[in-house]
Amino acid sequence: MTSGDDLGAPYPPELALLDPERSGWGNLGLWHETSTYPAAAAALATQVGRGAELGPDDRVAELGCGRGASLALWRRVFGVEDVVGYELDATAAAVAARHGRTHHAPAEAVREERALDAIVSVDAAYHFDHERLFEACGAALRPGGRLAWTDLLRRSDLGALGRGAVHAAARLFGLGRSAPLDAQGLESRLNRAGLELIAHRDLTEPVLGGFARHVQTLGDAGRLRGPGARKLLITAAGCRAVLRGDAVRYVELVARRRPTRGCPLQPRLR
Numbered sequence: 001m002t003s004g005d006d007l008g009a010p011y012p013p014e015l016a017l018l019d020p021e022r023s024g025w026g027n028l029g030l031w032h033e034t035s036t037y038p039a040a041a042a043a044l045a046t047q048v049g050r051g052a053e054l055g056p057d058d059r060v061a062e063l064g065c066g067r068g069a070s071l072a073l074w075r076r077v078f079g080v081e082d083v084v085g086y087e088l089d090a091t092a093a094a095v096a097a098r099h100g101r102t103h104h105a106p107a108e109a110v111r112e113e114r115a116l117d118a119i120v121s122v123d124a125a126y127h128f129d130h131e132r133l134f135e136a137c138g139a140a141l142r143p144g145g146r147l148a149w150t151d152l153l154r155r156s157d158l159g160a161l162g163r164g165a166v167h168a169a170a171r172l173f174g175l176g177r178s179a180p181l182d183a184q185g186l187e188s189r190l191n192r193a194g195l196e197l198i199a200h201r202d203l204t205e206p207v208l209g210g211f212a213r214h215v216q217t218l219g220d221a222g223r224l225r226g227p228g229a230r231k232l233l234i235t236a237a238g239c240r241a242v243l244r245g246d247a248v249r250y251v252e253l254v255a256r257r258r259p260t261r262g263c264p265l266q267p268r269l270r
């Protein structure tokens, strides 16, 4: 992808600082083997696409598709032809529409879809109302269809004070009302929606640690100036705070729509 994906609208200043190539990505990145932002952002999306086991014949929806760099990646890396993006931000949705079918609509509008093979969401679900999200995904997926996404998960055994502190910080960082859930809250909501959790992977260090280090590198190189710098610094501080404590983790999750609804499952996450 090349620069100038903004249809004349201003590129978000924090993304322009992070990503001088203006590649269209907007996630935190997965920083295993790379030091460039577009490569790290593509690596996080690729991880989610693998989790969903995307393939060329799949009908796919993506929730919170941002400016659509991922819509192009599902096609390029996994051969997916039939994909639709949902994005709440009007400008991002208009830019994403250049890469594939896109609805300017909240994630839960995916409930209008039917018999999808997979739903993916990269670094966006902590903005969503999980109850409504899972219900909508349960309605839109075919039996056996997969939901793969990244999210924040809070430890289950925090006391009231710890839970209060995590939720206060979450509101400060603009996370959704229910975020971050704990494992039990996640699994009970999935279960009610006819979904079962089939895989989870902790990505706290390679996502949050990698992002914080990258922002530090930009700062050390004198490249954090002007509008957008503050937002990047605050996000990096949030990442470091999560890394210092052990109350919240950044995770990749995969769930599957059960063949029939209503059968209770034992929790698998701890």
Ligand SMILES: C[S@@+](CC[C@H](N)C(=O)[O-])C[C@H]1O[C@@H](n2cnc3c(N)ncnc32)[C@H](O)[C@@H]1O
Binding pocket: 024, 025, 026, 027, 028, 041, 045, 063, 064, 065, 066, 067, 069, 070, 086, 087, 088, 089, 092, 105, 106, 107, 108, 121, 122, 123, 124, 127, 128, 129
């Ligand atoms: C951190 S960005 C990630 C964007 C994209 N997935 C990527 O990998 O570049 C999160 C995106 O979710 C979108 N978003 C937030 N709340 C949403 C909602 N309720 N429904 C749909 N999109 C939402 C934001 O506008 C933003 O584009």
